Amino acid sequence: MIRTLLAAVLALTLASGLARAEAVGDILDTNKALVEHASRLTIGPVIDKLAASGDPRAETLLKAWGDKLLGLRKSDGAFVLLKRKGAAYQLTQPDGTDVGMAKRSDINILRPNAGVRRLIDGALVEFQLSSPDLKTRTEALSIIDHHPEAGQLKPLEASLKAETDPALRARKERLLRLLTIRFGENSAKRIAAINSFGADTGLDLRGTLNPLLDTHRIIAKAGEKPKGNIDRPLIPGKTITTEAAYDLLVARGEAPARQTPTARRQALEAHIEGGKVGGIPLAQLSDPEARDRAYAALEKAGQVPRAATTREVRAAVAAHDYWVVYAEADPAMTTAAKAALAKIAVKVDAMQALDLLLEALSLASIYFLAAIGLALTFGVMGVINMAHGEFIMMGAYTGYVVQQIIPNYTLSLIVALPLAFAVTFAAGVAMERLVVRHLYKRPLETLLATFGVSIALQQLAKNIFGTQARPLTSPDWLDGAWVLNDVVSISYIRIAIFVLGLVFLCLFLWVMKRTRLGLELRAVTQNPGMAASMGINPDRINMLAFGLGSGIAGSAGVALGLYAKVTSELGQDYIVQSFMTVVVGGVGNIWGTLAGAALIGSLQKGIEWLNPSNTLAAQTYMILFIILFIQVRPRGIIALKGRAAGD
Amino acid sequence: MDFLRKNPSVLWFLAILAVFTLAVTLMAPGTGSGAISTSFVKTLGKTLCLAMVALAMDLVWGYAGILSLGHMAFFAIGGYMIGMWQMYARTEEIVITSLAQSPIPPTATEIHQGIASQIFGVVGSSHMPEIWYFAHSLPAQLALVVLVPALLALVFGWLAFRSRVAGVYLSILTQAMTLALALWLFQNDSGLRGNNGLSGLQNIPGLGKVAQETLSVWFFWASALALALAYLLLAWVVSGKFGSVIRAIRDDEQRVRFLGYPVEGFKLFVFALTAVIAGIGGALYYPQAGIINPAELAPIASIYLAVWVAIGGRGRLYGAVMGAVIVSLLSSWFTGGRVPDVPLGFATIHWVDWWQVLLGLAFVLVTLFAPRGLGGLVDLVTGLHPPRRHGAALGPDSGSLQEREAQE
């Protein structure tokens, strides 16, 4: 008693300097029981009181409590703040007075549970929001962002005026409006807050608006309109299935549960008497009608619980009306939220279209990259190289090996691109010399022979590198994505692949149009005899061109390896698509390949968008489309003109 | 009989097949001494089915010049069609037995649902897709073994041939068709159990009491019979003017058009006929293999088929059979891990790892240096030699025979 009095006097003297301020220590003491066994449900007022005390120590105290550094001294039951000093604790009174050291065993540490801690954090937010430290303020905002609560509204508003940092101020303002939508005093303020956003596409806004439109289903007597903010009626058999409607009735305890066929069967089985159930012989019970009759008989005899028959279900359902009702009571609010969300949806759709376009573009550049080498070997030279995919794979493995030697990812990438080109150029030249050369003008044989090379290379890769995927890591600056907003974003790797595709396109055009090799190559492919008689060595030209096409495939492989994992099947995944790209685009023309890649890429994305759950189906449809497309334009999008010589 | 007299190779083939069948029967555990294992009998039976689809491939590629990379898809479709019945009927047996445990006889719906949830539980579904409508009926599914490949081949072929897609374009297109089909089957909601495929096909509904030893021999006989019939049929088809026309189409289809033959019709006929043969081959193959899944349709399988025919020597029926039998048996021997490793001192060649490399290279070599394939050996024996035409092809089309491939 004396102690309480003393404390009160002490508190008074302390508080006298700070107008109306109540010492936190007192608040703690008066609510000792509540604090000691703090529960989320009851502690709220105490925490509020602490926060609103005006005592400068309040923040420290709350923080200590939340951090499990508030305790009760066992000797006298006084609240102390703890500070770890080795194995022992340094104790301070709530008002900050140092009261010496104590052992762990001398103190009862308060351990608020998660719910209580959340309340404490909420209260702390107020202090943090006006903390002089920018970082603390930012953190406080994230807390509000993730756990918005009604209590944060006032402190946030209060802290806004003093905020000096413009970015943070803007964020605070936005958060304040969001909080107002949730917890604003009255509908008018809340609606104003909603409208203030316009067609903002922020996820946080949608996250705030959507809960406003939460609904639940309710039942009413037929013909009665229920109270509450009604969204729409549900019509059994149309907008709600009869089963679901009945389940609602069952859930409200207004009807007996329907019986599952298994339960009915078990019930029947339990009442077999002399080869009969409810007077019906067992042999007849393979007929569902007979089972119904048997069960009805048992019901009548009171041997089984009443279970709804189909007819009963129908009757019960018909006796009620079903409504969808908003959790939010004010119709003006839901209307405003709906309108705002509709506006947002339009904008989001537009941006999704943009995003889809970007994705299609990126997929197209991947196909283009995979196919560009083929545009040279197959498109221009007419050699059908089934090992093209394996050249891509070889390039990707080259990239992987280079990364094992040069740990700097950027540098290794710079080395890998030309090295992969060199490696696959050599492989291509070797293959041309050894195999393809003998089979010009025999495309089907070329197909099979190069396929032989393809399976051999694939297995070789498996033998050397194993069957598991090898990582080809991209440098940091290629990680991440270019984020335009919540909807539209594109990863840097995809941009890089796009750029690389452009580079190769330019390279290809330059070689074909501006170099001697290109000129001679065109001559050789159009009329080898004539070209040879003009002093062009077709062997050399073919060899170089084939090497070039393979080299491009190899460099492309590095990029594709960055994008996907490197496995021995990497190339195989691209081969059919690549041929499709070239064929659809129109053989012998790089612009055709580009058009083919664009068509196939956007088509696949488009189908995926229509049926997002199923990329496999998308590919199926895409291939079907291509088969049909070739009906309409057998020579591809951009067809070569010309006339077969001979007749 | 005029036909057999003019085609002595048919008699030779049938005789060799008969002797082989007899030998296997005498050695099989079910009917003979048991010198070979049941699984080997199955392997041999499967090989005969592969030879059958190789025959089909030879007709379509070797004779008509259409390098189809889709015939293994038809083969797999045949397998799926028969597998659907097997799976349905087997599951029905099991479900009925288990429901018979309970005292109350099951309703038709209960049986149906039991079957559906047994079969489709793995893909998280419990209702029977529409395409299983006929699965309860063996005759219906047997008809589908023929009809589905035929219909697919007709539709696809009509589209492709009508727009005069030929040569490698057609090959790529058929490959795309195969890929599309495989991707579709890989989906769980395709109704054919996604990548789980159909399994337990070695059990034949209604023949649960017959031991696998015996069953394997029965299937071997069926495969041998089917192969013999297919060979006879195709030998007859290619022996007359029809054979002449399709070989002419292979070498120069434009010229055939100016002779008045509807080239597209012939191609379509050959494409569909061979699709049916492939389908039947598949329907006999997969019950011996025991399982079928979409991986069987991978485009690569069809390329292997072309490889067999090329190694055997295209444009001659027995060549296709030789190629298929020898390469697929070698393949299963090498990949089965029973071939001794070759120590090289610095490294050891494990054939399981290197067989594929060897096969690939062998294939390149055959294409380059022995376009007549193994069939060339037969020519050596019978003293045939190709016309001397300084290496020119026998026609302007990409499918045409090369001089070195032709027999005199």
Next chain:
Amino acid sequence: MNSLLEVSGVSVSFDGFRAINNLSFQIGPAELRAVIGPNGAGKTTFMDIVTGKTRPDAGRVLFGEKSISLLKRSEAEIARIGVGRKFQRPTVFEDQTVTDNLMMALKAARGPWKVLFWRPGAAEHARVRELAARVGLAEALARKSGELSHGQKQWLEIGMLLAQEPRLLLVDEPAAGMTLAEREQTTAMLVDLAKTRAVVVVEHDMEFVRRLGCKVTVLHEGSVLAEGSIDHVTADPRVIEVYLGR
């Protein structure tokens, strides 16, 4: 005179280039006609149109007594109706024997199903032997046609055309690469053939044309420049200007 083939107002252009320009042409059921003209005049394209290889942009092509339009028909259908064509390069099926080649060309049902069950009888063998004798290949019946000489292939192709029994025969530059003796033989053969059917011969060799002794049509830039006897057209100054040279 009622005509077997009637081409009227036909035009075709390739990517804007008019290869055939409002061409009209008629030939009777048993007539020999030579078509001449400078390179690129459209002679081969004209044949392409009649045989269904190229579809014209405008015009009519009517054939036979019933005036069947050839425009909507495929190459094979047109061939079956009775139009045969001989290419400049001999094209026979080199992997098959002379007998097979002739057998294939024999007039008979062409549908796959019919062909499948078609087996040659004694009459067919006799006809093949007769045809082979006519083109001087009686000894070579069992040989692969790929082994024949260039000239023999020409003759085999002509034999195949005869076997087809066309009512209209289009022959593109038959004399190219032939010896003098062979030319004479060819001339005789064409004249003989034209007694029972219509024959159109495209040729650059004026000597050859003169020996055919038939009506001549001169094509230039896709349309008919002049028509008449060989002496008539060679005297025409426009023909001299564009084709014969002064």
